[in-house]
Amino acid sequence: MTTSAAFTLEQGAARLAAIVGAEHSIVRGETIVAAPAGVQQVAEVLRFANANGLTVMPTGSGTKLGWGNPVVPDIKLSMKRICQLRDHAWQDMTCTVEAGCSWAAMQAQLREHGQMVALDPLWPDRATIGGIVASNDSGALRLKYGGLRDLIIGMTVVLADGTVAKSGGKVVKNVAGYDIHKLMTGSFGTLGVIVEVNFRLHPAEEHSRTWTAVAPNGAGDAKLFAEPLRALMDSLMVPSSVQLRISRNEFALDVRIAGLAECLDEYGASLQTTLGDFPIVGWAQNVWSAREQMFDDEDSVVLKIAALPAEICSISAELYQWSFGDGRDVKVLAQATGLMTVAIEATPELVPALVERLRARVHEFGGSVVMLQIPDALRGKIDVWGPDQGSGALMNEVKRRFDPGRILNPGRFVGNI
Amino acid sequence: MLTASQIAGLRASVGEGGLITGPSQLQTYECDGLTNFRVMPEAVVLPRSAEQVQAVVRLCARYKIPFVSRGAGTGLSGGALPAAGGIVISLARMNRILNVDLANRQVVVEPGVINAHVTQRISAQGYFYAPDPSSQSVCTIGGNVAENSGGAHCLKYGFTVTHVLAIDVVLPSGELVQLGSPTLDTPGYDLPGVFVGSEGTLGVATKITLRIVKRPEVVQTLLAAFDSIHAAGQTVSDIIAARMLPSAMEIMDALAIQAAEAAVHAHYPVCKGLLLVELDGPRSEVDALMLAVQKLCRNNGAWEIRVAQSEQERAMVWKGRKAAFAAVGRISPNYIVQDGVIPRTALSHLLDQIDRLACAAGLRVANVFHAGDGNLHPLVLYDQAVSGQEEKALELSYRILRLCVDHGGSITGEHGVGKEKQEALGYMFSEPDLATMQLVRCAFDPENIANPDKVFPRPRLCAEKPGPYTPHPLETAGIAEIF
Numbered sequence: 001m002t003t004s005a006a007f008t009l010e011q012g013a014a015r016l017a018a019i020v021g022a023e024h025s026i027v028r029g030e031t032i033v034a035a036p037a038g039v040q041q042v043a044e045v046l047r048f049a050n051a052n053g054l055t056v057m058p059t060g061s062g063t064k065l066g067w068g069n070p071v072v073p074d075i076k077l078s079m080k081r082i083c084q085l086r087d088h089a090w091q092d093m094t095c096t097v098e099a100g101c102s103w104a105a106m107q108a109q110l111r112e113h114g115q116m117v118a119l120d121p122l123w124p125d126r127a128t129i130g131g132i133v134a135s136n137d138s139g140a141l142r143l144k145y146g147g148l149r150d151l152i153i154g155m156t157v158v159l160a161d162g163t164v165a166k167s168g169g170k171v172v173k174n175v176a177g178y179d180i181h182k183l184m185t186g187s188f189g190t191l192g193v194i195v196e197v198n199f200r201l202h203p204a205e206e207h208s209r210t211w212t213a214v215a216p217n218g219a220g221d222a223k224l225f226a227e228p229l230r231a232l233m234d235s236l237m238v239p240s241s242v243q244l245r246i247s248r249n250e251f252a253l254d255v256r257i258a259g260l261a262e263c264l265d266e267y268g269a270s271l272q273t274t275l276g277d278f279p280i281v282g283w284a285q286n287v288w289s290a291r292e293q294m295f296d297d298e299d300s301v302v303l304k305i306a307a308l309p310a311e312i313c314s315i316s317a318e319l320y321q322w323s324f325g326d327g328r329d330v331k332v333l334a335q336a337t338g339l340m341t342v343a344i345e346a347t348p349e350l351v352p353a354l355v356e357r358l359r360a361r362v363h364e365f366g367g368s369v370v371m372l373q374i375p376d377a378l379r380g381k382i383d384v385w386g387p388d389q390g391s392g393a394l395m396n397e398v399k400r401r402f403d404p405g406r407i408l409n410p411g412r413f414v415g416n417i
Numbered sequence: 418m419l420t421a422s423q424i425a426g427l428r429a430s431v432g433e434g435g436l437i438t439g440p441s442q443l444q445t446y447e448c449d450g451l452t453n454f455r456v457m458p459e460a461v462v463l464p465r466s467a468e469q470v471q472a473v474v475r476l477c478a479r480y481k482i483p484f485v486s487r488g489a490g491t492g493l494s495g496g497a498l499p500a501a502g503g504i505v506i507s508l509a510r511m512n513r514i515l516n517v518d519l520a521n522r523q524v525v526v527e528p529g530v531i532n533a534h535v536t537q538r539i540s541a542q543g544y545f546y547a548p549d550p551s552s553q554s555v556c557t558i559g560g561n562v563a564e565n566s567g568g569a570h571c572l573k574y575g576f577t578v579t580h581v582l583a584i585d586v587v588l589p590s591g592e593l594v595q596l597g598s599p600t601l602d603t604p605g606y607d608l609p610g611v612f613v614g615s616e617g618t619l620g621v622a623t624k625i626t627l628r629i630v631k632r633p634e635v636v637q638t639l640l641a642a643f644d645s646i647h648a649a650g651q652t653v654s655d656i657i658a659a660r661m662l663p664s665a666m667e668i669m670d671a672l673a674i675q676a677a678e679a680a681v682h683a684h685y686p687v688c689k690g691l692l693l694v695e696l697d698g699p700r701s702e703v704d705a706l707m708l709a710v711q712k713l714c715r716n717n718g719a720w721e722i723r724v725a726q727s728e729q730e731r732a733m734v735w736k737g738r739k740a741a742f743a744a745v746g747r748i749s750p751n752y753i754v755q756d757g758v759i760p761r762t763a764l765s766h767l768l769d770q771i772d773r774l775a776c777a778a779g780l781r782v783a784n785v786f787h788a789g790d791g792n793l794h795p796l797v798l799y800d801q802a803v804s805g806q807e808e809k810a811l812e813l814s815y816r817i818l819r820l821c822v823d824h825g826g827s828i829t830g831e832h833g834v835g836k837e838k839q840e841a842l843g844y845m846f847s848e849p850d851l852a853t854m855q856l857v858r859c860a861f862d863p864e865n866i867a868n869p870d871k872v873f874p875r876p877r878l879c880a881e882k883p884g885p886y887t888p889h890p891l892e893t894a895g896i897a898e899i900f
Contacts, residue, residue: 182610366598
């Protein structure tokens with residue numbers, strides 16, 4: 001509990017119990033875990049926290065709590081009780097879902113009408129809408145459908161002072177007022193608590209196929225993939241997802257195309273023609289879980305690199321070369337959008353130099369390197385977010401306006417916002 | 418009134434040839450596409466570089482001179498209406514395409530580049546810039562960024578914000594910052610996401626990095642004639658229910674068809690509801706889906722179905738649709754274009770209500786809409802020469818907007834709030850919603866000098882508490898009025 005607080009942890013929990021119910025306000029270690037039942041309770045909890053200078057960390061299922069700088073909050077605001085799909089206007093292809101709902105639970109209900117939110121985030125069975133939106137997670141479907149910025153059409157948030165605000169709406173086309181929901185997306189809970197999100201929907205990909213191609217003669221050079229990748233992206237095909245998997249054991253290019261069932265064979269033939277002498281060797285759908293597997297070893301450092309699409313092969317090749325030093329291993333999962341996930345096994349002291357080198361490399365074209373998973377030994381030794389790219393002062397001012405008391409996830413985000 | 422030294426400062430910032438102060442020349446800038454409001458600016462500057470924009474804005478910041486940035490002035494909500502006592506920053510001379518990067522599917526432009534010129538520059542390589550507002554042959558990318566412009570094809574391809582990666586912005590303090598970057602997911606808040614569509618109230622865009630899209634293998638456009646606009650609307654719902662995502666779906670009613678015919682002779686069938694569906698993508702897929710669309714049209718009673726057989730035919734189909742607003746001038750001396758959005762499923766009900774309201778007001782309403790995304794453009798026809806008719810038309814157009822909100826929709830799908838719909842924004846959003854938006858405004862522009870007195874029902878100073886509405890000085894002076 002913040003030292004300046006006028007009461008003990010137990011007293012604070014009792015005050016919150018009066019808002020959320022005794023069984024939903026529990027002391028765990030140095031933190032009160034409070035689970036409000038609806039937007040008004042979220043607002044009351046935040047008003048209480050703000051008035052008393054208590055810090056708050058909104059949480060879903062906690063799958064990405066390790067991302068960003070560590071925060072030990074006074075109150076963990078669990079959204080697990082606010083978890084319903086409130087509305088599925090399938091004829092309008094929109095839905096409204098509460099922040100605590102798991103991604104998979106939402107998608108299962110949307111599928112009843114053959115629809116989906118066209119995004120494939122990490123750990124969909126556990127990860128919640130709020131956490132996915134707050135961390136702006138996205139997967140391989142982003143190539144065709146865009147990211148959360150393109151899929152979220154409205155939002156209800158609660159600000160630090162308890163103000164309940166809506167932005168956007170339930171229609172896809174809407175330019176009324178500022179898009180506060182875009183500001184909240186990817187803000188890591190530092191500007192407000194996301195309570196409800198409105199999505200635009202797409203038809204579910206009823207028929208799709210995945211093809212995996214490898215380099216001719218098993219050649220192990222990521223740069224060789226640059227030309228077939230360029231040809232594919234410059235072709236008339238419309239893949240949903242394209243990813244490059246590079247490690248000591250595999251050099252593979254995965255392509256997923258959705259469409260009418262009767263067209264898929266034709267797409268496969270066109271793909272082989274486009275890829276030239278890079279043979280298609282497999283059709284396994286499960287390659288799309290490769291990004292999740294990057295996080296399997298908790299001792300690995302996992303990086304998110306945002307690069308220009310045309311650079312992913314050369315950066316992958318550089319990382320591959322680096323992995324041949326003593327005691328190192330690297331796995332690269334690069335999407336054709338330019339977003340790369342990299343898992344590194346190495347002694348901790350080797351990592352900062354590599355990250356700095358990568359940052360210098362991608363800085364040339366405005367890219368970024370964020371450390372998503374980082375062992376405790378490296379915490380505090382390197383900035384997980386990387387340097388200010390020029391708008392840090394403006395971001396700080398936005399934070400100051402939204403959360404002047406700095407109670408929401410203080411220090412977690414870029415530049416210790 | 419600007420002082421002589423302030424004028425001199427502006428001249429020093431942009432050079433003699435970049436400053437307009439003569440009343441007859443200033444008149445060009447007194448309004449945009451919404452001509453109901455007119456305010457003469459004190460001066461207009463035409464900078465040629467971000468540095469010149471910075472110099473101008475720094476001067477504005479120093480003396481708290483309001484400024485309004487302007488592209489081609491085609492906006493329909495008064496977003497580029499000058500502020501009283503302020504200056505206009507015209508970006509017309511910053512019109513260079515700075516870089517084309519096909520490998521990364523990006524183009525970097527200055528704000529004064531005309532929308533259609535981006536596609537023209539890259540079409541030979543098989544790419545296009547997707548947002549296509551009807552004014553795309555004259556409107557600028559800077560203006561598109563301000564309004565988050567859409568167009569007929571945003572059903573599939575998204576809006577301007579979908580296609581903006583990075584923006585160089587001169588903040589109202591005069592500082593130049595880059596929001597976003599050419600790569601995705603720049604660490605930090607999505608400031609470009611909130612800047613796009615902020616209608617010039619957060620700063621001046623001086624360089625924009627745009628995403629471009631590969632041109633599809635084939636594009637097929639179908640016209641279907643129905644005996645009622647409801648049947649056309651039902652067909653749209655059926656297409657969606659069949660899990661198709663056409664690149665565009667447009668509906669025009671009898672009056673709009675009549676106007677388009679009079680203006681551009683698009684040879685549309687004479688009917689009560691005309692549906693235009695465009696599909697694009699791989700040939701085999703589009704061929705199969707087009708057959709399915711035709712079947713759905715017939716199921717709903719379409720008595721004539723035409724698929725454009727050539728690029729010329731397709732262009733003619735679109736020419737009629739895109740000319741519809743201006744064409745209404747052929748059948749009515751005056752008209753008001755509205756821009757409401759509703760959930761698609763409310764379409765039939767809303768159209769009935771519009772009919773009733775129009776009958777009660779004794780006015781005609783032509784309907785043109787982006788049916789796929791529920792974006793209506795009711796055109797309220799009237800004759801200014803008839804006493805009291807303009808007031809009735811304005812009232813009708815606002816009642817239509819309120820109906821859109823009542824049906825769970827929005828007061829604007831692509832034209833923006835600007836000056837025209839400030840009060841309607843207050844109908845759509847609650848006071849806490851608007852106060853939250855103002856936090857962003859105050860972070861970017863604490864002195865409220867960038868396009869002040871726009872968008873929000875009543876702009877408040879950043880330290881001010883919410884309060885009741887009070888008339889703006891412009892209203893008091895009789896220069897403009899809120900309606």
